[in-house]
Amino acid sequence: MIQKFAAKLLRSIPLTADTYQLDFAWASEPVPYEAGHFFLLEVEDGGDKVTRAYSISSAPSEKEFFSLCLKFLPGGRASEYLKNMEIGQEVHFQGPFGHFKLTDSKKDILMVATGTGIAPFIGMVPTLLEQGFKKKISLYFGVRFEEDLFYLAQFKTWEKKNSKFKSFVTVSRPTEKWKGLSGRVTEHLEPLDIKDCEVYICGNGDMVKTVKEMMEAKGAQKPDLHFELFTAI
Ligand SMILES: Cc1cc2nc3c(=O)[nH]c(=O)nc-3n(C[C@H](O)[C@H](O)[C@H](O)COP(=O)(O)OP(=O)(O)OC[C@H]3O[C@@H](n4cnc5c(N)ncnc54)[C@H](O)[C@@H]3O)c2cc1C
Structure with a gap:
């Protein structure tokens, strides 16, 4: 209500x-x-x-x-x-x-966020872990610069708690010091097989549109695609 x-x-x-x-x-x-x-x-x-x-x-x-x-x-x-x-x-x-909510599907979950688009996932991941979710949860988080990163310690804690959860953090304009993934989040999604996945995408309009089209091209079914656009309403 x-x-x-x-x-x-x-x-x-x-x-x-x-x-x-x-x-x-x-x-x-x-x-x-x-x-x-x-x-x-x-x-x-x-x-x-x-x-x-x-x-x-x-x-x-x-x-x-x-x-x-x-x-x-x-x-x-x-x-x-x-x-x-x-x-x-x-x-x-x-x-x-909102409709950007977890379903009771038992498929693997792919989460994709840029910037503050990570927000809903910070509530979703612990909820799934509390429920004893048995399938894989892969979280892809992209930012432009290393100094834009946050919640990395939280991701590590979840990874330690549950081997089913894995985070993939990418920086599109990294410095030489950066040892992690680099490039846009979309580059790292390209090789994934998502046919048996629920996909959740959240962030700015362009990223959400691109990833949604990519997932559709890979064969994602409409009920398995969930997205939230952070545009002004
Ligand atoms: C479903 C949904 C969920 C969202 N969740 C989040 C979230 O979790 N976290 C989050 O951070 N955002 C979120 N947003 C975005 C959020 O709702 C706002 O759009 C955002 O915070 C900007 O609002 P604002 O009032 O601060 O900026 P606005 O006043 O709306 O201004 C928008 C832009 O114009 C610029 N601007 C405004 N006035 C001037 C001026 N005088 N001169 C120059 N530039 C100006 C601002 O810098 C800004 O870039 C979400 C949006 C949606 C639709």
Whole structure:
């Protein structure tokens, strides 16, 4: 059920120079949501009501708070508001919304994200691990520069907990020091056989469109393709 609710900023954790994890404590009863859902944030800006969508990056099993993973865009109306919020300050949301959710399919799972498109997967992976998911979970995460990377320690923890989970992190413009994968995320998806996979794609519009077309060309069936576009709504 969609609800309007208030939440208080509990903490703000820097992930990169411009990307933050914001944890919010429920002001009253927790609002039930599923991994992959998003909330709509409502803020006042110069007398206008500004509404923006943000994927929830915590697992629903976390009852004390919920998390968002935000890139603060300079001059962005919600970005500027959120950046300047103080701990304990209250903000209003609506939700949950969205169809980008886990199914009860027992197929392998391929997750593809760029930038803050990683947010819903930070709630989905622990949810699958808590449920004892038995098939493979492969997470492909692409950014432009090494300094744009975040949540790598979290990926390592999940890999140690469950041999079925594996992360593939790629940097499209790496420095000489970078020892990991390089190039765009799409280059690393090219060789994959995805016929028996559920595919989840999240991030900016161009990446989502390209990966979706690539997966369709590889034979992915419509019900197995899930995507979330971080465009303005
Ligand atoms: C389903 C969904 C889920 C999403 N989840 C996330 C998420 O998990 N994390 C996340 O970070 N984003 C997410 N987004 C994107 C988010 O909703 C916003 O679009 C984003 O945060 C930008 O909003 P804003 O109000 O800060 O910027 P806006 O005010 O909408 O501005 C948009 C752009 O214009 C630029 N701009 C604005 N004003 C000026 C100005 N005066 N001069 C120059 N440039 C200007 C800003 O820098 C910005 O680049 C999601 C979107 C959708 C649809």
